[in-house]
Amino acid sequence: MNEFHPPKRILLGPGPSDVDPRVLRALAAPLIGHLDPEFLKAMDDIQQLLRIVFETKNRLTIPISATGSAGMEAGFSNLIEQGDSVVVCVNGVFGERMSDIVKRCGGVLTRLETTWGTGFDMDQLRETLIQTHPKVLAVVHAETSTGVLTPPEKITEVLTDFPETLFLLDCVTSLGGHSVGVDQHCIDFAYSGTQKCLSCPPGLSPITVSERAVAQIRKRQTKVQSWYLDLTMVEKYWGSDRTYHHTAPVSMNYAIREALRLITEEGLPQRWDRHRLNHRALVAGIEAMGLGMLVKPEDRLWTLNAIKVPENVSDATVRSRLLSEFGIEIGGGLGPLKDKIWRVGLMGTSSQQNNVLLLLSALELILIQEGFHANRSAGVEAAAKIYTEA
């Protein structure tokens, strides 16, 4: 078996996104112990940088030593106990996943559902909360499976009438691409993944927990069912006690430190603007080519773009040609949207003018060859216009 040489890819799928060479170099630094005084300093730096990116002062702001879904599980398994009422807003794969996890944690689940690809009605949400008065309301900020954004400020406004309810937000595909505003929007538990808009390899799940959520966790009647994700222990490992819990993934922590440093160098508002601009250019190009977006303009993420696969065009053929002929990865649809959408991620390092222009060119070329009557060059021209005017 030979050395593995990954092919050159441009990662425009639902994640991982492209990783800056500085982050790859950080990954390759020699190991030191996870309790080494120098590593403890790096752990402090990471917490400080994560607070900036989450826009929070929360003390308990750390990377969980597993991927984004473990951050989701950490949220529910710490916040809820057997019989606790939980409302989950479901309009895609990750709302479904939340529902599954809530039940595994013994929560009493109420689902507020809407069609995949559309946003939630806040009056319906209010009605659901009046009926259930849940301990936790769980919302996906950026639904990776559909490209729908649920603005946290709208949720916070509804929640002002339900002060006992904890607000849990999935920011896997938004953190670093859209503003999350944890303190501003009174979010009690937010989690993310490293491989999306933070542009660090997958493997860690940054979380942040409000003081009132920490207080709730501390006064639980029963132990958290997961030892690995039990924040009463994990917080002591990351806090000043440094009590041994597990062994932190040292190299991945080198990487996230450098990825977060890149974000603070760019500046958060500048980074959000970049994501917005590249999204606008992509959408302009896609629509000029004669393709359609799945999501209404006001509900669209900047980081994950769901493009409707035109009739008589094979989803799989186009994606496979993009990969093999251009080295470009994009994602397909999941569940009810299988074969119906392409998911184009413009996240972190991948959110670049060059990638937008290249994708539009490559897609046009393939679509015309596959018999779709794209307006020749219109996609690239429309995108270029957005960049010129910006």
Add this chain to the structure above:
Amino acid sequence: MNEFHPPKRILLGPGPSDVDPRVLRALAAPLIGHLDPEFLKAMDDIQQLLRIVFETKNRLTIPISATGSAGMEAGFSNLIEQGDSVVVCVNGVFGERMSDIVKRCGGVLTRLETTWGTGFDMDQLRETLIQTHPKVLAVVHAETSTGVLTPPEKITEVLTDFPETLFLLDCVTSLGGHSVGVDQHCIDFAYSGTQKCLSCPPGLSPITVSERAVAQIRKRQTKVQSWYLDLTMVEKYWGSDRTYHHTAPVSMNYAIREALRLITEEGLPQRWDRHRLNHRALVAGIEAMGLGMLVKPEDRLWTLNAIKVPENVSDATVRSRLLSEFGIEIGGGLGPLKDKIWRVGLMGTSSQQNNVLLLLSALELILIQEGFHANRSAGVEAAAKIYTEA
């Protein structure tokens, strides 16, 4: 905040161990998607290589996407359901951790205990099994907190009279350093960590599951309480279905593939011999210096060596001087052994003649300065004698 430059260390603690430059280079390769056809091939390679290292034909042999303790939790949370009887052999931190996790999973726990630093009595184990007829017997092969080895063949012999009991083995500090022999010893669930004798950075937990354990998991009455660790889903992601579950830590999988390749290049028996030889040289040197080992010769691990801190010598001072003056990390004692032992890991890439000789020299130098009457040069001479005769 500046770029992080980890200091140069020689990692002779309980883990992480030193990582070969080839593995660091693999880590730094550009990212590709976790469902990329080329990454799927790498996933297949990793499973094949892990089967070699675990000495098994088990189909379900994969790295869990989190550190070693998550492998432990995966074992119990998949194998046991509410009310199942579990016997845990406890003679250190990791037996204690197992006990904690069993209770969190709803298991009915029976502990077979013995003093930390000593092995188990097989007659007592038989007696415990007769009384409990457990669904699972859990044993730590290599107790990292004390340096005690529990030979799996002894357990297997007792278990021949209890065919319904599943044998779960913690191989975190043994896999790649001692033979584990999963198939030979009829082990139903074994887990390890990457940062010990595999000499890969921490972040993954290789596991292997016997066909009869897989059958048990499939016929569970209740869902596995952890979504992230639910092997009924994880096995489909790693199997031919490739059903999306979570996003595998791509870079860490590059790294483990290369670390496993290094192991197969060296050869498993050669690698075990190397660990044994360096252990013997270290012990000869330690005893010649006038220090003592915690564990009786027949119960000693080759990978983790527990040295008694001599009276009137400060554990913390010696460890801190080793780190600051020589860049050598060793570990201290945990729980009842705090301040009482040093834990010297000779694992994977760190298990080297040069490291043994350097540690003995540095330790002697510090101990003499700290007022301990070490026999001058006797440690290095005794170790050198072992190497010369080998």
